[in-house]
Amino acid sequence: MNLILGSQSPRRRELMAGLDIPFKAITIDSSELYPSNLKAGDIPIYISREKAQAYLPELKPDELLVTADTIVWLDGQMLGKPKDMDDARRMLRLLSGKTHQVYTGVTFTHLDAQTWQSVMESLVDCTDVTFRNLTDAEIDYYVEKYRPLDKAGAYGIQEFIGYIGVCGMNGSYFNVMGFPVEKVYSALKHFA
Numbered sequence: 001m002n003l004i005l006g007s008q009s010p011r012r013r014e015l016m017a018g019l020d021i022p023f024k025a026i027t028i029d030s031s032e033l034y035p036s037n038l039k040a041g042d043i044p045i046y047i048s049r050e051k052a053q054a055y056l057p058e059l060k061p062d063e064l065l066v067t068a069d070t071i072v073w074l075d076g077q078m079l080g081k082p083k084d085m086d087d088a089r090r091m092l093r094l095l096s097g098k099t100h101q102v103y104t105g106v107t108f109t110h111l112d113a114q115t116w117q118s119v120m121e122s123l124v125d126c127t128d129v130t131f132r133n134l135t136d137a138e139i140d141y142y143v144e145k146y147r148p149l150d151k152a153g154a155y156g157i158q159e160f161i162g163y164i165g166v167c168g169m170n171g172s173y174f175n176v177m178g179f180p181v182e183k184v185y186s187a188l189k190h191f192a
Helices: 010-017 042-058 085-095 136-146 160-165 173-177 181-189
Strands: 002-006 024-026 063-074 077-079 099-111 118-131 166-170
Touching: 002 010, 002 042, 010 173, 010 181, 042 063, 042 099, 042 118, 063 085, 077 085, 085 136, 099 173, 099 181, 118 173, 118 181, 136 160, 160 166
Parallel strands: 002 024, 002 063
Antiparallel strands: 063 077, 063 099, 099 118, 118 166
């Protein structure tokens, strides 16, 4: 099957490339809205499936589409992408000195060879991340220099704030980057 990564995220594209499996990357425009009754890991699974649905009319029988979404979950609340720089600062202040969860939902979509119906299989990964107490100066520096408006929870673990702020982690580092490549690789072997 021809592998398609439906993501505009440069981090997901880089991580997928690290698996040394040929793939084509495309951008899918879809809503990131979700039903308000969903919690934690159910949210990114729902959104990754919505992304797959948006591409379904284009999907060919010899293609396997991979879509993903990542959220930060803190104290029963979802932190998505910040709407502006002040919102990014607010999120980082919330995360400071606490442990939160990063959930990534990944959906694999293909067409059944006999029925031509779409088949979706999803997985979710969760990583606990603990931040030390961050100063306002550290938060301001990070937000101004790195402009994390495209990142769930307003941070990238592979950037300055991850270097100086993350003091503990339980789970996949790559999941926190937005793509649990270990689980994706295992899942892809089933489609080979």
